[in-house]
Amino acid sequence: MNDDRFDVLVIGAGPAGTCAALAAIAAGARTAIVERADFPRAKVCGCCLSPAGVAALRALGADDALRDAVPLREVTVEASGAIARIEGDRGVAIGRDALDDRLLRHARARGAVAWTGTTASVTAPGSVTATDRAGGSTLELRAGVVVVADGLGGSSLAAHGTTPAGAPEAVPGWRIARGSRMGFGAVLPGDAVRCAPGCITMKVVRGGYVGLVRLPDGRVDVAAAADPKMVRRLGGPAACAEAWLADHVLRADAIRDAAWRGTPALTRRRARVDGPGLMVVGDASGYVEPFTGEGMGWAMNAGRAAGALAARVAQGSARTDDWPRALHALASRDRIRCRAIALALRSPAFTGAALRAFALAPSFLDAFARRIGKPTARTA
Numbered sequence: 001m002n003d004d005r006f007d008v009l010v011i012g013a014g015p016a017g018t019c020a021a022l023a024a025i026a027a028g029a030r031t032a033i034v035e036r037a038d039f040p041r042a043k044v045c046g047c048c049l050s051p052a053g054v055a056a057l058r059a060l061g062a063d064d065a066l067r068d069a070v071p072l073r074e075v076t077v078e079a080s081g082a083i084a085r086i087e088g089d090r091g092v093a094i095g096r097d098a099l100d101d102r103l104l105r106h107a108r109a110r111g112a113v114a115w116t117g118t119t120a121s122v123t124a125p126g127s128v129t130a131t132d133r134a135g136g137s138t139l140e141l142r143a144g145v146v147v148v149a150d151g152l153g154g155s156s157l158a159a160h161g162t163t164p165a166g167a168p169e170a171v172p173g174w175r176i177a178r179g180s181r182m183g184f185g186a187v188l189p190g191d192a193v194r195c196a197p198g199c200i201t202m203k204v205v206r207g208g209y210v211g212l213v214r215l216p217d218g219r220v221d222v223a224a225a226a227d228p229k230m231v232r233r234l235g236g237p238a239a240c241a242e243a244w245l246a247d248h249v250l251r252a253d254a255i256r257d258a259a260w261r262g263t264p265a266l267t268r269r270r271a272r273v274d275g276p277g278l279m280v281v282g283d284a285s286g287y288v289e290p291f292t293g294e295g296m297g298w299a300m301n302a303g304r305a306a307g308a309l310a311a312r313v314a315q316g317s318a319r320t321d322d323w324p325r326a327l328h329a330l331a332s333r334d335r336i337r338c339r340a341i342a343l344a345l346r347s348p349a350f351t352g353a354a355l356r357a358f359a360l361a362p363s364f365l366d367a368f369a370r371r372i373g374k375p376t377a378r379t380a
């Protein structure tokens with residue numbers, strides 16, 4: 001076999017991409033990964049891996065990537081002066097620099113050929129140009145199936161733009177929801193903010209919400225979803241985080257000095273998630289606001305399914321057009337629920353009133369509480 005020809009070529013080494021690669025390798029496919037960033041790399045994320053994500057890694061035999069992860073046992077939601085504490089298994093906290101790097105190492109150890117610091121671009125069915133970002137040299141790669149797992153900010157399908165309606169051969173483009181929020185985040189020194197280990201703190205404010213969690217090495221991850229106009233009005237991500245975190249802040253200088261990163265619009269979907277020799281997975285296939293902290297778990301489970309299917313496509317026993325139905329079955333109900341929660345939280349006053357209702361009738365918000373922990377909510 002030619003060295004530049006693979007059964008499955010995965011673009012992006014986030015949770016979706018590495019889980020797709022691990023599943024494809026397990027199914028016997030010769031697999032490659034092309035990743036734009038140099039690893040380890042930071043990523044805007046709340047860093048809370050859901051129980052479903054933990055289970056996905058266990059099923060792939062990759063859960064030792066979570067060896068030092070912090071078990072999460074409580075979520076605190078604050079809005080308009082009300083606070084609800086919700087106890088239950090919320091999975092684990094782990095930094096994205098460590099998690100993604102460990103999963104990529106796993107994939108390499110199991111036989112994946114991987115390039116980092118290399119930008120991939122899909123040029124034709126089964127054809128990818130990979131450009132080394134530092135040196136500018138290019139490789140022309142071929143694969144039976146290309147799995148696009150390049151996230152919200154991915155560029156591998158950029159050349160293809162928006163899918164014209166009714167063009168079955170077209171490569172997928174984005175549909176972005178009106179009024180979509182953006183994400184921003186940073187990892188802060190451990191003494192910058194108040195944040196108890198093992199507890200997720202979520203604060204709902206006018207224009208968005210912000211979450212805090214303590215990572216295994218003691219640093220604190222901050223991630224927010226925000227109305228872009230509000231972020232601009234408050235003077236950028238650092239100023240916005242400082243204002244929103246308010247009484248959690250211990251060292252404002254550390255917040256101002258942190259390396260803040262932003263994301264493009266969060267709520268979006270692909271017009272299509274398949275094409276000739278092409279499957280799209282993870283955030284690259286669509287995303288909703290992240291309040292319930294399930295994106296990585298979704299990405300891992302969808303990645304697992306995509307990798308296994310891609311191996312079968314490469315072996316000639318399945319087709320890429322089986323992917324939309326498979327993905328819909330995996331993801332659509334969760335995304336609708338998550339979108340509904342995100343819309344309900346758009347009003348901090350409503351959220352505060354709902355949290356106060358916990359005190360009067362804990363069963364009132366039972367379904368909501370179940371979604372962010374076991375329904376044993378208490379209101380402070």
Ligand SMILES: Cc1cc2nc3c(=O)[nH]c(=O)nc-3n(C[C@H](O)[C@H](O)[C@H](O)COP(=O)(O)OP(=O)(O)OC[C@H]3O[C@@H](n4cnc5c(N)ncnc54)[C@H](O)[C@@H]3O)c2cc1C
Nearest residue numbers: 012014015016036046048120150151154183282283295296
């Ligand atoms: C504010 C915020 C908070 C969040 N909090 C949580 C949380 O607490 N828990 C949770 O589970 N999820 C959370 N999420 C969601 C989670 O971060 C994503 O759902 C998850 O990272 C999706 O994984 P992915 O593999 O699809 O994409 P990504 O993790 O984005 O990985 C995509 C990879 O593709 C690479 N790439 C892009 N373009 C190219 C290219 N052309 N060529 C090669 N490589 C390329 C990128 O460098 C990147 O490494 C949050 C998201 C946001 C924005």
